[in-house]
Amino acid sequence: RAKAEGGNRYALADPDSDARAISRHHLTHHLPAALKGCEFFIEYQPLVKMEDGSIEGAEALVRWSHPRHGVLGPDRFIPLAEHTGLIVPLGRWVLEEAVRQACQWQVRGIGGARPLKINVNLSPRQLHHPELVTDTIAVLEEAGLEPSSLCLEVTETAMIKADENELRPLRELAEYGVGIALDDFGTGYSNLANLRRLPADTLKLDRSFTQGLQRDPADPVDLKIVEGIVSLAHTLQLSVTVEGVETSAQAEQLRELGCDSAQGWFYARPGPPERLPEAV
Numbered sequence: 462r463a464k465a466e467g468g469n470r471y472a473l474a475d476p477d478s479d480a481r482a483i484s485r486h487h488l489t490h491h492l493p494a495a496l497k498g499c500e501f502f503i504e505y506q507p508l509v510k511m512e513d514g515s516i517e518g519a520e521a522l523v524r525w526s527h528p529r530h531g532v533l534g535p536d537r538f539i540p541l542a543e544h545t546g547l548i549v550p551l552g553r554w555v556l557e558e559a560v561r562q563a564c565q566w567q568v569r570g571i572g573g574a575r576p577l578k579i580n581v582n583l584s585p586r587q588l589h590h591p592e593l594v595t596d597t598i599a600v601l602e603e604a605g606l607e608p609s610s611l612c613l614e615v616t617e618t619a620m621i622k623a624d625e626n627e628l629r630p631l632r633e634l635a636e637y638g639v640g641i642a643l644d645d646f647g648t649g650y651s652n653l654a655n656l657r658r659l660p661a662d663t664l665k666l667d668r669s670f671t672q673g674l675q676r677d678p679a680d681p682v683d684l685k686i687v688e689g690i691v692s693l694a695h696t697l698q699l700s701v702t703v704e705g706v707e708t709s710a711q712a713e714q715l716r717e718l719g720c721d722s723a724q725g726w727f728y729a730r731p732g733p734p735e736r737l738p739e740a741v
């Protein structure tokens with residue numbers, strides 16, 4: 462069973478404080494050496510099945526342990542890596558590392574009868590990379606992980622911008638058996654009917670919706686909106702994961718609204734791989 466956990470092991474540098482003084486230029490300039498020097502590491506956050514509170518997988522979230530500025534969160538450097546193209550080798554490293562970790566958990570039988578899944582985020586730039594499909598399949602085969610144990614998360618915004626050529630690699634990976642999640646759903650402006658053409662099997666409802674349910678009693682309109690999205694997603698055969706669940710009241714409400722899975726501080730904060738087995 463997932464259990465609520467205490468503080469964060471690493472306090473991410475506050476983007477609003479002095480850390481902002483580290484220039485984008487400086488960070489951008491140091492990204493390649495940081496990748497070579499193994500300054501990146503991954504924290505894992507459990508994904509919980511709402512029905513029984515069991516852990517079905519984890520999302521890999523990259524961090525940069527900067528030698529002078531401490532631990533930087535992905536919002537600080539992913540956009541820069543995306544801009545320079547370094548996201549391709551960095552993203553590949555995250556994929557390899559996370560897949561290797563998932564294999565290790567599976568071999569140790571963590572998660573019980575159902576094999577633990579691993580979710581990895583993909584940037585738009587990676588969608589354009591011609592080797593995405595072959596690279597991903599190679600990483601899975603080399604590690605010996607079932608494709609169905611991997612889920613790639615692409616934001617709704619990136620997906621709706623993608624044309625058929627850019628969606629093709631995702632379609633191919635989906636056919637190969639890899640799961641595809643529509644991340645941060647509700648922050649973009651999808652034409653809802655358009656959801657049908659996307660190769661996704663999971664919809665991750667953005668944290669902003671979960672926050673809307675925080676008030677007690679929750680705003681009835683917010684409740685109706687979430688209920689509507691869940692029902693539409695289920696009609697389209699998409700499973701629904703909610704992000705940013707911070708309280709038991711939210712968890713209970715979202716479970717009643719029919720959400721399938723959840724992720725958030727209420728269950729567990731992102732943490733080092735050693736901590737995941739304790740949460741299961």
Ligand code: C2E
Pocket residue numbers: 506521522523534535536539552555582583584614644645668704705706707724725726727731
């Ligand atoms: P995301 O994929 O939507 O990941 C969820 C974010 O919500 C994570 O932030 C996580 O730490 C945070 N979070 C989880 N539970 C809670 C909660 O209960 N309350 C609150 N307030 N926050 C919660 P993080 O780790 O800072 O990552 C930010 C974004 O960076 C991710 O958003 C993802 O889009 C991107 N990212 C992370 N790792 C990678 C990566 O390896 N590659 C790419 N391309 N993007 C990544």
Ligand code: MG
Pocket residue numbers: 520582614644
């Ligand atoms: Mg994500």
Ligand code: MG
Pocket residue numbers: 644645665704
């Ligand atoms: Mg998300």
Ligand code: MG
Pocket residue numbers: 645667668704
């Ligand atoms: Mg998000």
